[in-house]
Amino acid sequence: MTQQTSSPDVRRVDARHRYEILVDGERAGLTAYRDRDDRRVFFHTEVDDAYAGQGLAGILVERALEDVRASGLRFVPVCPYVAKFLKKHEEFADLADPVTPEVLQWLDAQLGR
Template sequence: MTRPATEPTVERRDDRHRYEILVEGERAGLTAFRDRGEQRVFYHTEIGDAFAGRGLAAQLVGHALADVRAQGLRIVPVCPYVAKYLTKHGEFADITDPVTPDVLSWLRNGDQA
């Protein structure tokens, strides 16, 4: 008898400025962010090759954005995957801010606001 696979879990890792998705305890991917005042700026998302094709990126980003809402923050989707996710999930439109040159400069320079 085979044991059913456990559902992936998502954890916010404030110490590493990212959310991680775990599959049976192994990190399968992450979405990285930096906080800028009341904005959570997402700038990179990746899923490991061994975990590709399972819909994990969507689960990860969906959980992360729901967490942003629960914390009363706003989303800035610099990461192309997060931006694409938001085009398909209008329920986050009310807490999404545009990517501006000011945000990109802040992110590039590593400024802390």
């Protein structure tokens, strides 16, 4: 397991539709999204095995949701991790919209599924 020596950095990478978390300059994980009108639809979160167990997914999602708030957007937690995070962090509940069949159909079309 890699031990982090500095605080992780989270950046939004619009060209790749995701937020990335970096540890010592190396990408340790990501949370992917697509924007639909004024909603950011999060659909996948992962942390590389080398960085597991360090709480990085929580840091990543928290900072991503802080960015959503700062950007004046709302979000839809399709990603199971983001949905689980939301249950423990009710301070973001005011920004969340429900996952609906319409959103899922739209997301599948966006992702070419």
